[in-house]
Every structure is written in structure tokens, then in C-alpha cells.
Amino acid sequence: MSATSILDDLQARSLLALTTDREALAAVLGSGSVPFYVGFDPTAPSLHIGNLVQILTARRLQDAGHRPLALVGGATGLIGDPSGKSAERSLNERDVVAGWVERIRSQVSRFLAFEGPAAATMVNNLDWTASVSAIDFLRDVGKHFPVNRMLDRESVSVRLAAGGLSYTEFSYQVLQANDFLELHRRHGCVLQFGGSDQWGNITAGVDLVRRVTGTGVHAFATPLVTKADGTKFGKTETGTVWLDPELTSPYAFYQFWLNADDADVVRWMPAFSLRPVEEIAALAEETRERPAARPAQRALAEELTTLVHGADATARVVAASRALFGQGDLAALDGATLESALAELPRAKASRPFPRVADLLADAGVCASRSAARRDIAGGGAYVNNAKVSDPDALLREEDVLAGRWVVLRRGKRALAAVEVL
Template sequence: MNAYEVLKERGFIEQLTHEDEIKALFEKGGVTFYIGIDPTADSLHVGHFLTVMAMAHMQQCGNRPICLMGGGTGMIGDPSGKADMRKMMTVETIDQNVACIKNQLSRFINFDDGSAIIVNNADWLRNLNYIEFLRDVGVHFTVNRMLAADCFKTRMDKEAGLSFLEFNYMIMQGYDFLELYNRHNCIMQLGGSDQWSNILAGVRLIRSKLGKSAYGMTFKLLTNSDGVKMGKTVGGAVWLDPKKTTPYDFYQYWRNVGDKDVEKCLALLTFLPMDEVRRLGALQDSEINQAKEVLAFELTKIVHGEVEATKAQEAARALFGKGAIAGSVPTTELPAADLADGMDILTLLTTIGVVPSRSEGRRAVQQGGVKIGEQPVSDAEFKITANLFTDGKLLVQKGKKTFHNVVLK
């Protein structure tokens, strides 16, 4: 199967600029394409991972990926899908984020012998001559067409409006495509469906300025069966960095997805053959839990390696079997001195990150959703003392799915 057929069968494709031409290109293979990643954090998250998987499938089918780091565009911030302007980052923060993300990408994409490359648009955007840029590139953009883009229309209706800074983002991204075409013979841009307007801008710029063919493709966003974006928890985003989301928490997130979302996630986020994906997705009632375990294990294996995936799976099974494997679930060390006078339950829950706030912790306790050492706690003033620990360890549970080990030091 060629790349188009693989992506189509697995459910990635949302929109194409020139479907017949793109199909023909993939039948020949050897297409150089790019996906852009703005370094808004020092780690990729689950939303990014869908496009990374698409990139991996494309490479396996003989095409050449370019991973474009947004060291330049990151200084503006993409307004797509945002109700407010993004927080401005310093150059130092952006460059640090770029370095971290480059390291992560090498786990999923093969960069040996130029089979894929990483570039940074800071190389051509940070030192642009504004007048030359307007004359050279700005002339190919019409304000009318730009204002018709969904990402701009949404913001124009808001009281805060759209800053001129953000208005330039589309032009910058279009210019990225032009630069990659000229530098690396890149003829296609891929991205999430929220990037459609920006991708079209680059395709049109190349066709208008150079008279050459360029193409765009977007992928469906990772949403659940209710249309809500996946990859968010009470504690925030689900990150690929184990320091930000532990392998256990990562595993548990996928182990607990909705029944209706299992088959889609298996298709989009693992390399399992589609026959096996469909078989697992067809399981019903309690048997669907088998499919969820496979999803969680396969995805954790891709992101964190087989050893961590195995540890997370064994820990999850042990916890639900009334046991815990030390070191395999999230663990926080606390000085014994902090418990000398007793630590109230709400302070403990927020300190170890089981809840984001005291009010959230209070609700969980009052609703009977918190256990300390397998004993329910219903009093928000309950004090945690050292005598509750066994061999210096205490298991904290919130709800049916969140576990955390506390260790005295």
C-alpha cells in the first residue's frame, strides 16, 4: 500500500488540496513533505502525536519527512483555534523548547542518512527585512481572502479582536512552505484540520510566485465520540515527556478511553495491522477492556519503550487487584518532618498533584472518592500522620483510576 492508501484506511485524512494529483504522487513515492511544530512547550503532547504517527507512516512508505521547528513563528503564535492571544515567549524559552522537541522526535522518525531532516524557521524568519518581505511575499496575499479564514473570523467576533501580530502568522507559515520548497524541494505540507487555511496559504504562494505545483493535506483532530479533543486530564495535557506525564499515567489515560473511541485510537495511534484493529474494535461489553489494554500497552511502548509499557501494565493490573508495585506508579517523596504535626488531606492531595486545587480535593473527599491506604476518607480536615505509612509508604487513591504512592524520606 502507498502512503495515501495507508492514511486513508487508518482514518487520518480530512482534506486534500488536489486529491487526484496527490494520489498519483504517492503511487510513485519519494514525496518530500513537511509538518510544522510550534515550540509552545518543552515537550510534544498527545495532540502532536497524531501528526507524528502520520509522518512515521509516510516515511515507512518511502517518503521523506521534514520536521519544521517553529523557532520563528513561535515568536508570534498561531491564532488557529485560540480565543485569546497566546502568551509571548522569550527567544531563550523558544530555543530551549525546540531543543527538547528535536530530541523527542528522534524516537519516532528515522533521521539516518538524510531519510528525514529537522529544520528551524528561525533561520529565515528572525532576520527578515520587513520591506523586502512585504514586496516579495505580502503582494501574493489578499486581505479579503485572509479574513475569510475560519481562524481569523472566529477571533474577529471576539471583543479583544485579532492583533496585527497574529494576522501575520498565516503569511509567515506560507513563507515557510516557500522556503522549504526552494531549499529542499518540499512539495507538500501536512497538519491538523485546524491548519487548513494556513496550509492553503502556502500552496497558493508557491503556485502564484513560482508557478510550481504544491499540495496540502490535513488530518482529523484527535477527538472522542462526543467531538471533544482528547489528551486532556484534570491535571492538564497528556505529554510525551515522562517527567511531565509518567508512563503509568500515560498508560492509564489510554486504558480508560471510552468504548466508542478504542478502534479509532488503535488505528490512528498504533502500528497494529488494520485487521487486528477492527477485530479489537468489534469486541463488546466487558471484552472491550482487552482492546483497551492493547491500546494502552502499544501506545505506551511506542512513546516510552517496551520496558516502561510492561511496568505500567503490571502496575495497573496489580492496583486493581488490591496490590501496588512500588516505583511503577507515580511516586512523591515527602520529608517525614512535614508530617510531624499532621498534614491535612487537602494539602497532601494538592502537593502530590492528585488534584489541581484544594476545592477540587474537598469535593473529591466529600463525595467519598478518596482513599488513604485503601481506607475511605470523608473528612476534609483529616490529618495524615507518619503512623499511617507502612514501611514508609502510603498509597493514595482518587476515584477508581488515579493512584499515587507517597514515600517518606
């Protein structure tokens, strides 16, 4: 993609919720390779799928020839941003935050190129904040911030109306604005972007650079991602969908996208997919015509799982997803992938000597009762590890145990359960 077309592409993907002067921004992006920055605070041991909007937007800008400065906030992560929070954030210990910084740096770095004419640079705002005294910071930076304008920022006014916030979180916008100034001085950075909930902090940085240096710099914000039904994006019944495979398995990550509602996936795909917008539009139309096949969900699930976890992990989870529903060999799955695939299924437990399959179908809730399970078996609708069970009195067998621990039960095409062998 050419440098002059990147704004049009972001607009086509509905990724421009807010901008400073649009014509000036287009001009600077069309003038050559532009250093830009986006920040991530280490408030948890991993980023989550909501952060992918910013990571992939940075990737799009880099692909268009611009130079990313990926900031992980070792300083701001110690303070806490009031945006989107209804209560004061708990402050984490310094060594905890430092560990999270390294984990998040590693996550972000997998999406960007660190060689070539648009090579990315990882930066940490603790590098220019830790050695500055409170007096120097107030004299050199704080004097440029009118308090009335700080109070008007939405993240602040909302918290004040809800009961107040500490000076610690109130000062966050000054720290973030100073990041833009420091990156402008150190790397020639002239563009910052982030989520629309950060717009007040972002424009504070634009104002600070202008006040201190007299230079006009630029900014834009991406919209917050939501679900069509109004529920929070990136949350499941089991919690947040993380990028770290230790917190959210590759299988669960894949299933989040695969199980997306048609209306959601059509809205999400332009922001989350690196495919051209024309290809995305074709997938959206195919999804409307053949919703049962879930073509957009499958395409996005495979693309993002590959980006986040790699092609090998994607191949394993696709194989597991197919095998669970009788389209592959369950015995061929490795133990970790099988366990993650079964994690959210109804579950029963069994010990040796093994019970009847009919009893387990009822215990796991796949069938309403033992008598119903016997009828389903007699009718040819019950399976152990995708093998049809024909005898209502059949016992579970040693050779049915997968990876030394699991048995998969199925009734019909989609009613599944796991048996954990103790």
C-alpha cells in the first residue's frame, strides 16, 4: 500500500474515529516515511484481543512505509490511567510491572518488522521519566497544562462525577503527553494514535509538543470495539481473551473468533484482518449467503490465530475443532491441544473399573437420563471418540482413553461432553 493511500484504507476499515487536521495528516503521511507511536501500559501480564486493533493499525502504517515507535509504559504502568475505570486502579509493585513490560514488549514485537527502511523501535517511557525529579517535572512540563482544560477531559470529568480520583491518576495525562514530546525530540515522532477513550490524553500530547517546540504534530484515534448486542468485546464466560497462550489457549482463542455472531464478524473483520477490504467484503457477502458455513468466522479465526500463535498452533487447533465433531482423528491430537479443546465442554468423571457409556452420557448431561442414553445408543446416535456405540450396555474401555486421561462423548452432530479418567 502506498503512503498516500493509508488514510483512505483506515477510513474504509472504519478505523478513524477522531483525527486532528485531516488534510494536514494526509499531507504528512504522503510526504515520506513518518515516525509514529502507539503505547501499551503493562497493567496485566499480557495484552488482550482489544489491543490487537492498535497493534494491527501499527502494522498497517508500517506496511505503508512509516516507522513505528512501540511504547510499553514502564512509567505510566506504575500510575494507572483513569480512562474507562469507575474506581481507582490498584498500584502494582515495581518488579511486577517491570516483568510485565518485558512480556508485553515480546508480544508487540512479533507483529512488527525491526529491519529495513521502516524498522520499528521498542521504547519504554521509564527511560526518560525515572531520573526526572518531581520539581523538574512540574517546572518543565506541568507548567504547560491549564488545570481547567485538564478537568474538562472526559476521562477526568466522568471520574469526578462518579466520586473523584487521586492526583496520581489525574497526572496520567501529563505523563502521556510528555511521552509524545520526548519521542518527538528523540526520534522525530510526529504522529500518535490510540483508542478513542485515550483521545484526551493524545491531544494533550499534541498541545504540549506545540507549546514547547512550536511544531505541529498529528494524531488520530480508533473506535472502541463493541459487540452488536452491546456486551463487552473480548470477554467470554471464562473471562478475558488474552494473547498469552498460558492465559488463553490457542484453541480457546480460535474458538472466540469462530463462534462470533455473523453481525459481529462482519463489523470486526475490517479492523482485525490484514486482508484487502475487497476480499473482506466478499467474505461478508458469502457469510450472508451461507451463514451455516461461517466463512468469515473461519477466515478470521485462522488468520488471527496464525498471527498471534503461529501456523503450527493454528493447524493443531483446526484439526482439534474438526475432530471434535467427527471430521478428524481425536487420537492424533496432542494432549495439550485435546485438553484445551475439551476445557469448556460439559464433563463427567470415570474411574476403573469403567462404567457403562450410557451412564456417562447421562452423568455428563449429553442425554437427559440413563434411559434416554440407552435409547440414543440403540438408535445409532451416540459416539465415543467419534466411533458409534451400538450396545446400550457397552462399557467404557481402556483403549478409549485419549492422551492417558480423556474420552470424548457425542450425541448426534453437536452435543458433546468430556469424560476425565481418574
